[in-house]
C-alpha cells in the first residue's frame with residue numbers, strides 16, 4: 176500500500192498534486208511519501224513483534240537521502256552501511272552509531288578506522304583476510320571491533336542474477352564450509368571480539384524458501400560455533416524481501432509471512448536478531464515524475480520520449496526491471512507504446528510494447544515504486560545533472576535534494592596545466 180492516489184483525476188503524493196511539484200521543482204524529479212515510509216516501518220516492525228528486541232537496520236544504499244534517513248531515524252531504525260560515505264550519511268541523519276552495521280567485501284583500512292572511532296555496533300566481515308586487517312587497524316588505535324562473519328550459504332535466491340549474493344561463486348561472504356575455520360582464526364585476533372553470524376542472499380526475493388534455507392544454515396552454524404567455544408549473541412539475517420512492481424506477476428511474500436517464518440526458524444537461537452531491509456521500506460514510497468518531450472512515430476508502436484533517462488533510473492537497463500508508468504492526469508484512454516529516455520543508448524528504454532495510459536507531448540508521467548535503488552544509482556551520463564528529490568508529508572512538500580546544475584559539473588573538471596594557457 177502506498178500514498179500515491181488519484182484525487183479529482185490527478186495523481187497525488189499524499190495530499191499534494193504531482194503537477195504542483197512538477198511546476199515547482201521541474202522534471203524529472205523523485206518524490207517520496209513520508210506516510211508511506213512510516214507505514215512500511217510499522218508493518219515491518221509489527222511483523223517482527225514476537226521477537227526479542229530485534230534491530231532493524233535500514234540498508235542505506237537503497238535510499239541514502241538525508242530526509243529519508245532522518246525520517247527512519249525518528250522511527251528508531253538503525254542502518255546497514257556499505258561504505259564510509261554511507262556511514263557518515265547515516266550519522267549525519269541522526270542514526271545512532273551503536274545501531275549501525277557495516278557490510279561489504281571491500282572495506283578499506285581507513286573506513287574500518289572511521290567506523291571504529293564512531294563506535295558502530297557490528298562489522299559484518301566477508302573474509303579471513305578482512306578480519307586480519309580489521310584486527311590490525313583496531314589494535315593500532317587501542318580498540319576492539321565487534322564482528323560477525325557473513326556466511327555464503329550457497330543458496331540461489333531465485334532473483335535476478337545481478338542481485339543474487341548467496342551462491343558459492345558470488346563474491347560475498349565466507350563459504351559455509353570454511354566458516355568454523357574462519358571463526359577459529361578470528362578468535363586468535365586480538366583486535367576482534369567475535370559476536371555474531373550474518374547472511375544476506377540477495378534482493379527482490381519473491382519466495383521465502385531460499386531465505387528459510389539460508390537461515391536454517393545459520394542456525395546450525397550457531398550451534399556448531401557454540402560447541403566450538405565461541406560466544407554468539409547476534410544473528411544478522413540481512414534484507415532482500417521483494418516488493419510488488421508488476422501487478423501481472425504474483426506479489427512477493429508479505430512482511431508478516433516473512434516475520435512468521437523467521438519466528439519459526441530462529442526459535443531457541445537466543446541471540447539478538449538484526450534485519451537489513453532496504454527496498455521493502457522505501458520502494459513504493461517513491462515515484463519518479465517525468466514529462467513527455469514528444470511522441471515519435473514508430474514502426475510498430477509509438478515512442479514516448481521522456482525527459483527522464485536511464486541515468487536517472489537505471490533499474491530497467493541494469494536489471495530488466497519493470498516499473499508501472501502512469502499518466503499523472505489519465506484521460507481514461509489507453510495505448511501501447513515504447514517508453515524511452517533521451518540518452519544515446521538503446522538501453523535507455525524503460526518499457527517496450529507497454530499497454531498504459533495514453534499520453535501526449537507535455538504530459539506528466541509517474542514511474543511507480545521508484546523509491547529504492549532509484550536516485551541513489553543515478554549518474555550524470557550525457558552530461559545530465561543529478562535530478563532533485565522531494566519529500567511530501569500531508570499537504571507539505573519540500574526539496575530534500577537540489578537539482579545539480581550543469582555549471583557544477585563543468586566546474587568540477589580541471590584543465591591540465593599544458594592546456595590551461597589562459598591561466599598564464
Ligand SMILES: *Cc1c(COP(=O)(O)O)cnc(C)c1O
Pocket residue numbers: 234236237255278279375377378379413414415416451452453454455547
Ligand atoms: C543491499 C543489501 C541489503 C538490502 O537489500 P534490499 O533488497 O534492499 O532489502 C541488505 N543487506 C546487505 C548486506 C545488502 O548488500
